[in-house]
Amino acid sequence: MVIEIRELTFRWQPHAPWGLTIKALTVAPGERLFIKGPSGSGKSTLLSLISGVTTATAGSVRVMGQPLEQLGRVERDHVRAHHIGYIFQMFNLIPYLSVLDNVTLPCRFSARRRAKARARSRSLEAEARRLLQQLDMNAPDLQRRAVTTLSVGQQQRVAAARALMGAPEVLIADEPTSALDADRRESFMRLLFDECRDSGAALVCVSHDAALESLFDRTLDLAAVNAAAKEKELD
Amino acid sequence: MMAILSLAWKSLWNRRFTALLTVLSIALSVTLLVGVERLRTEARASFTNTLSDTDLIVGARSGPVQLLLYAVFRMGDATNNISWSSYQDIVAHPQVAWTVPLSLGDSHRGFRVLGTSLAYFEHYRYGRNRPLVMADGQPFSDLYDAVLGAEVADALGYQLGDAIIIAHGAGQVSFAMHDDKPFRVVGILARTGTPVDRTVHVSLEAIEAIHIDWHSGAPLPGLSVSADQARTMDLTPQAITAALVGLDSKVATFRVQRFINDYPQEPLLAILPGVALSQLWNLIAVAENALLIVSAFVVVVGLFGMLTALLTSLNERRREMAILRSVGARPWHVFALIIGEAGFLTLLGVVAGLALLYLVLILAQPVIASRFGIFVPIHAPTSGEWRLLSAVITAGFAVGSLPSYRAYRLSLADGLSVRL
Numbered sequence: 001m002v003i004e005i006r007e008l009t010f011r012w013q014p015h016a017p018w019g020l021t022i023k024a025l026t027v028a029p030g031e032r033l034f035i036k037g038p039s040g041s042g043k044s045t046l047l048s049l050i051s052g053v054t055t056a057t058a059g060s061v062r063v064m065g066q067p068l069e070q071l072g073r074v075e076r077d078h079v080r081a082h083h084i085g086y087i088f089q090m091f092n093l094i095p096y097l098s099v100l101d102n103v104t105l106p107c108r109f110s111a112r113r114r115a116k117a118r119a120r121s122r123s124l125e126a127e128a129r130r131l132l133q134q135l136d137m138n139a140p141d142l143q144r145r146a147v148t149t150l151s152v153g154q155q156q157r158v159a160a161a162r163a164l165m166g167a168p169e170v171l172i173a174d175e176p177t178s179a180l181d182a183d184r185r186e187s188f189m190r191l192l193f194d195e196c197r198d199s200g201a202a203l204v205c206v207s208h209d210a211a212l213e214s215l216f217d218r219t220l221d222l223a224a225v226n227a228a229a230k231e232k233e234l235d
Numbered sequence: 236m237m238a239i240l241s242l243a244w245k246s247l248w249n250r251r252f253t254a255l256l257t258v259l260s261i262a263l264s265v266t267l268l269v270g271v272e273r274l275r276t277e278a279r280a281s282f283t284n285t286l287s288d289t290d291l292i293v294g295a296r297s298g299p300v301q302l303l304l305y306a307v308f309r310m311g312d313a314t315n316n317i318s319w320s321s322y323q324d325i326v327a328h329p330q331v332a333w334t335v336p337l338s339l340g341d342s343h344r345g346f347r348v349l350g351t352s353l354a355y356f357e358h359y360r361y362g363r364n365r366p367l368v369m370a371d372g373q374p375f376s377d378l379y380d381a382v383l384g385a386e387v388a389d390a391l392g393y394q395l396g397d398a399i400i401i402a403h404g405a406g407q408v409s410f411a412m413h414d415d416k417p418f419r420v421v422g423i424l425a426r427t428g429t430p431v432d433r434t435v436h437v438s439l440e441a442i443e444a445i446h447i448d449w450h451s452g453a454p455l456p457g458l459s460v461s462a463d464q465a466r467t468m469d470l471t472p473q474a475i476t477a478a479l480v481g482l483d484s485k486v487a488t489f490r491v492q493r494f495i496n497d498y499p500q501e502p503l504l505a506i507l508p509g510v511a512l513s514q515l516w517n518l519i520a521v522a523e524n525a526l527l528i529v530s531a532f533v534v535v536v537g538l539f540g541m542l543t544a545l546l547t548s549l550n551e552r553r554r555e556m557a558i559l560r561s562v563g564a565r566p567w568h569v570f571a572l573i574i575g576e577a578g579f580l581t582l583l584g585v586v587a588g589l590a591l592l593y594l595v596l597i598l599a600q601p602v603i604a605s606r607f608g609i610f611v612p613i614h615a616p617t618s619g620e621w622r623l624l625s626a627v628i629t630a631g632f633a634v635g636s637l638p639s640y641r642a643y644r645l646s647l648a649d650g651l652s653v654r655l
Contacts, residue, residue: 044652053560053650074565081563086651088561091554096249097242108238109563162562174651 002169002202003027003050008059010045019057020045021229025220029169032193032203034213037222043206046222047172050204051084052076064169081110085163085171085201090179092159093147100143103128103161113166120167131161134198135191152179153188160192167199174206189215239568243575250548254580257541261584264537265627266591269620271530273611275523276619281362281609283512285429286479288360290488292511293317293325293495294477296502303511306337306477308430309347313339316474321501325480328494330487333358335479338442338472341401341413346387348401348435350442358481361429362610371395372422375438378466381418382436385426393420399435401445413445416462428607440470480505534627538634541580545573545638549645556646570643577635581628589616
């Protein structure tokens with residue numbers, strides 16, 4: 001399992017009456033999990049917990065078998081650097097870096113991903129070009145342009161290439177299509193799926209967009225999870 | 236670490252225009268700071284070398300600073316004179332190599348007139364043993380010849396051959412004129428940046444000649460001696476104001492000083508010019524220190540400019556920090572990113588400031604030397620200047636640590652969520 005969550009409780013404040021409660025959640029290698037839920041249902045919190053930026057109040061979150069709650073902050077940062085690719089909703093790119101520098105960015109912080117990227121292609125740059133090509137960003141002038149002049153769709157594809165760089169085992173996408181036009185969303189997701197399948201990465205995607213749900217293997221409805229937890233608490 | 240440095244550099248290059256302004260303000264303040272420090276050191280060196288190679292200054296007994304003021308700086312008045320016979324005893328002392336008599340009390344249009352001997356032109360030294368040089372003409376030879384300091388000639392527009400009238404007393408405006416005995420300009424000295432520039436030099440005998448028919452500061456009524464009549468009279472002075480003394484060997488300095496200070500016939504005072512000049516400088520060192528403090532504050536202002544720029548940019552860069560965190564950067568990397576920028580800007584400012592300083596020095600050196608007589612040498616930074624520079628760099632890092640720590644806290648709090 002790439003992600004294993006057991007008896008997770010998270011409280012925003014130490015004595016808040018309720019928070020995020022997940023009894024069990026596992027994600028297998030290459031699996032595609034869709035997480036839905038209204039605002040405030042804890043979607044961002046769950047992503048923060050998996051990426052090791054926040055820790056659980058109780059229970060366990062394991063990424064690649066490593067129990068995050070038992071690791072120090074620096075070690076959790078290492079787990080994220082080595083094993084997780086992250087795609088934000090929008091503004092994914094660092095404005096002062098070129099397209100290629102943006103894509104190779106994760107390799108600056110993880111020797112593991114650097115080595116994996118080099119194993120796949122001759123150089124980091126070649127691997128970045130390959131990923132961009134897979135994501136229909138192969139025009140040479142696109143790769144040379146300042147990232148701020150790219151369209152939102154192009155930026156998201158560069159972000160996807162960056163998240164896939166060095167083949168991390170988990171890809172986390174936080175509303176990756178919300179900035180795209182409706183007709184572009186599905187094609188973007190399909191590109192992402194192809195690449196995840198190619199590198200064997202599991203995809204955890206949070207979205208409001210119910211239309212995407214059918215493309216995934218499995219759905220986690222946080223609203224239902226929370227309601228069940230509350231009911232149990234009331235019993 | 237290299238990853239972060241190259242990121243810091245690319246980020247900075249992206250904001251190169253504002254970064255350039257920051258570097259410029261630091262550079263200018265560094266130029267000012269080191270420039271002031273160097274000028275200060277040289278001004279001190281130049282001041283304490285207003286008179287060099289003279290072993291002792293001798294005058295009537297008063298205070299060392301007062302003697303220095305009137306004998307070297309031509310400021311204020313002597314309380315008393317040295318009698319000619321006492322002076323002759325000093326001249327005759329076996330360890331004394333040379334003496335230069337100084338007789339003060341008259342002036343010409345606000346500039347002091349100094350009665351002296353030809354030994355003055357031979358033995359007077361200033362700066363690093365630089366002798367007096369005639370810019371024009373030669374030392375006085377006739378009784379009514381005068382040699383002007385550079386500033387006197389400049390300010391009053393005198394040339395060789397011009398006639399000048401000496402006024403009695405030292406005031407700017409004097410009503411008692413020695414107009415019966417006019418002097419002729421025979422020489423003009425090159426600029427020295429010392430009080431010599433503001434002095435009119437005549438011979439001791441000439442001072443005696445213009446006062447021969449005077450008594451107690453006024454012409455004697457009914458007695459008038461013409462200029463030519465005076466030539467035939469005995470013009471050996473009764474007294475002089477002060478004397479510069481050179482010795483055969485520096486080792487004898489204290490012995491000769493004691494001889495003069497213990498001279499039984501007359502209360503005399505001998506001082507070491509270097510020591511007295513340093514004492515005098517310490518009196519005015521307050522102003523010099525104030526100047527350094529002001530330029531240090533200019534550096535502080537420059538660094539605060541950088542602090543403002545960094546803090547302002549932080550909010551716009553919160554997204555950038557979140558992206559970096561998402562690809563595995565640790566909060567420590569975020570701290571290094573900002574402090575690296577601050578350190579780099581400061582370092583660049585210091586280097587640019589030094590480059591600017593040397594450029595200014597190369598251009599201004601001749602002007603400063605001729606206008607103020609301060610020769611500012613162009614050399615690598617001294618250890619004192621290195622201390623100032625490293626203090627600036629340290630301060631740059633200290634100032635940078637503030638926004639860096641803030642960015643560190645923000646990136647911990649924000650995590651991967653970005654609040655805009």
